[in-house]
Amino acid sequence: xxxxQRLFPVLALVIPLLILVFVIDxxxxxxxxxxSTEALxxxxxxxxxxxFAGNSGIVSFGHMTFCAVAAYASAWxxxxxxxxxxxxxxxxxxxRDNTIPLIPAGLTSIGLAGGTAFLSGLILMRLSSLxxxxxxxxxLFILNVVYSNWxxxxxxxxxxxxxxxxxxxxxxxxxxxxxxxxxxxYQKSRWGLMMRATREDxxxxxxxxxxxxxxxxxxxxxxxxxxxxxxxxxxHFMGTVSISNFFLNQTFLIVAMLVIGGMQSLAGAVVGVTxxxxxxxxxxxxxxxxxxxTMDFAIPRGSxxxxxxxxxxxxxxxxxxxxxxxxxxxxxxxxxxxxxxxxELAKRARLLKMRLGVx
Amino acid sequence: xxxxxxxxxDAVALGSLYALVALAIGLVFGVMRLVNFAQxxxxxxxxxxxxxxxxxxxxxxxxGALPTVAMIFCVVLTVTILALLTERLAFRxxxxxxxTTLLISSFAVSYFLQSLILMLHGGRPKAINIGESLTTAVQxxxxxxxxxxxxxxxxxxxxxxTLVLFLKKTPIGIQLRAAAENFQMARLxxxxxxxxxAIAFAISGILGGTISLLFVIQTGTLxxxxxxxxxxxxxxxxxxxxxxxxxGAVVGGYIVGIVSVLLQSYxxxxxxxxxxxxxxxxxxxxxxxxxxxxxxxxxxxERV
Amino acid sequence: xxxxxxxxxxxxxxxxxxGGIKAxxxxxLTLNAGDILGxxxxxxxxxxxxxxxxxxxxxxxxxxxxxxxxxxxxxxxxKMAQAGIxxxxxxxxxxxxxxxxxxxxxxxxxxxxxxxxxTAQAREILNWIGYHHGHDRRCESLPYSDERRISIAxxxxxxxxxxxxxxxxxxxxxxxxxxxxxxxxxxxxHYGCGVMLIEHNMQVIMGVCHRIxxxxxxxSLAEGTPEQVKKDPNVLRAYLGDxxxxxxxxx
Numbered sequence: 001x002x003x004x005q006r007l008f009p010v011l012a013l014v015i016p017l018l019i020l021v022f023v024i025d026x027x028x029x030x031x032x033x034x035x036s037t038e039a040l041x042x043x044x045x046x047x048x049x050x051x052f053a054g055n056s057g058i059v060s061f062g063h064m065t066f067c068a069v070a071a072y073a074s075a076w077x078x079x080x081x082x083x084x085x086x087x088x089x090x091x092x093x094x095x096r097d098n099t100i101p102l103i104p105a106g107l108t109s110i111g112l113a114g115g116t117a118f119l120s121g122l123i124l125m126r127l128s129s130l131x132x133x134x135x136x137x138x139x140l141f142i143l144n145v146v147y148s149n150w151x152x153x154x155x156x157x158x159x160x161x162x163x164x165x166x167x168x169x170x171x172x173x174x175x176x177x178x179x180x181x182x183x184x185x186y187q188k189s190r191w192g193l194m195m196r197a198t199r200e201d202x203x204x205x206x207x208x209x210x211x212x213x214x215x216x217x218x219x220x221x222x223x224x225x226x227x228x229x230x231x232x233x234x235x236h237f238m239g240t241v242s243i244s245n246f247f248l249n250q251t252f253l254i255v256a257m258l259v260i261g262g263m264q265s266l267a268g269a270v271v272g273v274t275x276x277x278x279x280x281x282x283x284x285x286x287x288x289x290x291x292x293x294t295m296d297f298a299i300p301r302g303s304x305x306x307x308x309x310x311x312x313x314x315x316x317x318x319x320x321x322x323x324x325x326x327x328x329x330x331x332x333x334x335x336x337x338x339x340x341x342x343x344e345l346a347k348r349a350r351l352l353k354m355r356l357g358v359x
Numbered sequence: 360x361x362x363x364x365x366x367x368x369d370a371v372a373l374g375s376l377y378a379l380v381a382l383a384i385g386l387v388f389g390v391m392r393l394v395n396f397a398q399x400x401x402x403x404x405x406x407x408x409x410x411x412x413x414x415x416x417x418x419x420x421x422x423g424a425l426p427t428v429a430m431i432f433c434v435v436l437t438v439t440i441l442a443l444l445t446e447r448l449a450f451r452x453x454x455x456x457x458x459t460t461l462l463i464s465s466f467a468v469s470y471f472l473q474s475l476i477l478m479l480h481g482g483r484p485k486a487i488n489i490g491e492s493l494t495t496a497v498q499x500x501x502x503x504x505x506x507x508x509x510x511x512x513x514x515x516x517x518x519x520x521t522l523v524l525f526l527k528k529t530p531i532g533i534q535l536r537a538a539a540e541n542f543q544m545a546r547l548x549x550x551x552x553x554x555x556x557a558i559a560f561a562i563s564g565i566l567g568g569t570i571s572l573l574f575v576i577q578t579g580t581l582x583x584x585x586x587x588x589x590x591x592x593x594x595x596x597x598x599x600x601x602x603x604x605x606x607g608a609v610v611g612g613y614i615v616g617i618v619s620v621l622l623q624s625y626x627x628x629x630x631x632x633x634x635x636x637x638x639x640x641x642x643x644x645x646x647x648x649x650x651x652x653x654x655x656x657x658x659x660x661e662r663v
Numbered sequence: 664x665x666x667x668x669x670x671x672x673x674x675x676x677x678x679x680x681x682g683g684i685k686a687x688x689x690x691x692l693t694l695n696a697g698d699i700l701g702x703x704x705x706x707x708x709x710x711x712x713x714x715x716x717x718x719x720x721x722x723x724x725x726x727x728x729x730x731x732x733x734x735x736x737x738x739x740x741x742k743m744a745q746a747g748i749x750x751x752x753x754x755x756x757x758x759x760x761x762x763x764x765x766x767x768x769x770x771x772x773x774x775x776x777x778x779x780x781x782t783a784q785a786r787e788i789l790n791w792i793g794y795h796h797g798h799d800r801r802c803e804s805l806p807y808s809d810e811r812r813i814s815i816a817x818x819x820x821x822x823x824x825x826x827x828x829x830x831x832x833x834x835x836x837x838x839x840x841x842x843x844x845x846x847x848x849x850x851x852x853h854y855g856c857g858v859m860l861i862e863h864n865m866q867v868i869m870g871v872c873h874r875i876x877x878x879x880x881x882x883s884l885a886e887g888t889p890e891q892v893k894k895d896p897n898v899l900r901a902y903l904g905d906x907x908x909x910x911x912x913x914x
Contacts, residue, residue: 057459059463061466123643124643127647130458131598131602133462134394134595134598135598135642135646138640141591141635141636141639142636145633146636149632149633252466255463255466256470301477302474302478303478305470306474306475306478309467309468309470309471309474310471313468316453316463320456320460
């Protein structure tokens with residue numbers, strides 16, 4: 001029982017997702033399945049970003065970098081064996097002339113993403129939180145410029161097509177669950193706790209022996225790995241890789257989801273992604289228009305982004321912690337007091353006895 | 360010989376542009392600890408106010424049809440009003456939030472404005488013909504300089520000098536400078552917060568409007584993302600120059616502009632496209648060596 | 664994991680300059696294990712700056728800080744905490760989004776304890792200061808006086824050789840002050856460390872300190888036992904000259 005209580009925050013997220021995916025898989029149209037798969041992949045990325053941004057309080061605008069690194073790495077390994085020597089002639093021999101099986105390719109790509117996060121983190125985590133945020137943006141731009149222009153290796157601004165597509169809704173769900181579990185284990189660990197302490201008060205954290213640098217670096221690297229996972233999934237869901245898919249628009253969308261759901265808790269990330277994914281799908285269809293009888297309704301194009309930005313601002317003004325307010329889903333009958341968990345009924349009984357003066 | 364001078368002029372012209380944007384960002388940051396991503400969109404809105412909102416690729420003129428002085432006045436006024444509106448509606452309710460919340464909110468406002476322009480004007484770049492005569496080169500001391508660059512440098516210098524005089528000599532300017540360097544202290548001394556912040560935004564609007572015109576003359580195109588790159592460069596400029604320091608923002612702007620042009624001119628041909636990456640990397644390197652930026656102020660340090 | 668206890672913390676000829684304002688102008692003081700040293704002085708005398716110097720948040724120039732004879736002047740705040748200097752802050756500075764227990768666990772982790780060890784230590788310290796219930800409450804909703812006690816507890820969770828407490832009694836009523844005094848007096852006895860106490864509340868200072876060091880305008884004015892300091896003419900002048908004087912309490 002206690003184990004379920006302790007795992008409740010994770011189960012409260014995973015089980016509804018499982019049920020939702022099952023329902024969609026059974027009853028949903030092909031397009032709904034596609035949209036849901038994409039939303040799940042976004043969830044992986046959002047959880048990855050949360051691991052760093054939520055626990056450290058530093059917004060990273062650059063996490064798409066790691067996504068892109070992994071996506072391209074997987075493309076280099078698994079795609080286009082015929083065309084690679086021509087379109088990506090700058091690749092080293094062992095990549096250009098070989099095709100690597102999917103799972104090792106995915107793993108090495110994720111590893112590359114994590115490695116990139118670690119190396120860039122070595123530098124970026126030395127900076128103060130505001131400078132670090134801005135520098136992660138610089139990182140994203142650096143990657144964008146490099147990959148857009150290094151045509152011999154990345155095909156520049158052109159899209160790499162023909163990747164094997166193996167990400168179904170269940171694969172995406174599995175990855176999402178893995179990401180959620182990793183995030184939960186991290187935040188429960190000593191490093192997660194120290195990280196959150198630095199988020200709350202950097203000065204007091206230092207006075208309590210915590211290293212800002214190392215705790216941030218660890219979180220940044222871990223979140224890079226998870227972002228890399230999302231990148232591999234993106235690549236093998238769409239079957240294409242293009243640098244424009246890993247830039248500001250996507251970054252803004254995920255940041256908006258985190259802010260609305262609540263950046264400081266895992267539940268916030270999941271709730272944010274889920275709700276906003278539904279919302280934008282609804283809005284997207286509204287933009288395309290409904291026909292009712294002989295009348296056509298459609299909201300103007302571009303309303304989607306507008307409404308999203310508007311909601312984000314409203315949340316920032318009126319409910320800064322987002323929907324979840326930085327809290328996880330807790331075992332509802334838990335009365336947290338004294339470290340001794342007392343069922344609610346027993347507590348009420350005790351208080352009643354006190355009030356009545358009964359021993 | 361001529362080549363070096365040409366490069367230097369380019370560098371100073373670009374540096375002036377970045378310095379102006381950096382100053383706008385630095386002012387607002389100083390009084391509110393807000394890094395205003397939306398500054399880029401102020402520039403974009405200013406540029407788009409020249410034309411009538413349509414989806415056409417070569418749209419009809421709106422403010423662009425007015426005689427020069429009126430046109431400048433209208434564009435700058437539009438942007439200034441926009442800046443003040445965003446301050447009043449979006450940023451004032453968030454005034455005492457932590458820097459992270461403010462950063463995200465400016466991101467959101469920026470996105471909001473971009474989406475609005477997208478909705479009104481469509482996403483495709485448009486061609487626009489304003490001040491084209493200025494792009495012709497002028498002969499000066501035996502060097503050919505595009506007129507628009509002279510204009511940019513001239514405008515930048517004028518604005519900078521005016522701003523410096525304003526900040527140093529006028530009472531409200533002095534209050535603004537005090538607030539930008541140390542807001543808490545200034546408030547304790549009786550500086551009116553609302554007014555000072557509004558003025559900072561108004562100035563950032565004026566700068567934004569001016570820059571949008573210079574851009575339009577120089578590039579002849581309208582693009583919803585046209586303000587993004589200069590603003591991003593300007594952030595990095597303020598970070599290099601010293602967060603919370605107004606002179607630092609200007610210095611940072613010139614550094615970024617000059618380095619950018621030097622890289623463009625002297626990098627080997629194949630590497631030229633990577634120029635931007637070079638500038639961004641330089642930013643990170645400078646931050647490493649001197650995390651507070653070049654000019655450190657008390658605003659940058661936290662009181663224990 | 665218990666660390667080796669340090670015996671002596673010395674600040675030698677400390678100067679700190681804030682752009683023209685000399686917060687500290689040649690102050691020397693020593694803190695010994697087991698001692699309770701009070702640091703008092705009018706507002707702006709440099710007391711908090713002194714704590715910042717001793718805890719690694721402020722580098723003296725010139726001046727040195729020695730811990731058991733080793734020069735620790737250049738150590739960062741984090742290293743000082745790990746070396747055995749614990750401090751509380753004037754503004755409590757608790758980790759608001761974390762629970763009371765977690766606040767202390769972080770400190771335990773900071774000195775390298777295991778999670779289990781840090782948690783057990785945290786409970787023990789909280790119970791010792793009389794905070795028996797509500798270990799799992801989030802700190803953002805705590806009453807003011809609880810905040811201050813817990814911030815002291817957090818400093819103790821570092822297993823410090825020296826605990827520097829910055830105005831722990833501010834805002835407390837008489838009953839809370841008495842309880843605080845009892846706690847502070849027992850810290851050296853229970854934990855063996857030295858305590859430096861900054862306070863404006865003279866009742867607390869006179870009640871718990873073995874020795875008192877008086878600062879004024881960045882300089883040392885006097886040092887001695889409470890009795891000696893009470894009668895020192897320089898001290899009286901400094902306090903009587905100050906409009907928010909607590910002369911009545913001193914005399």
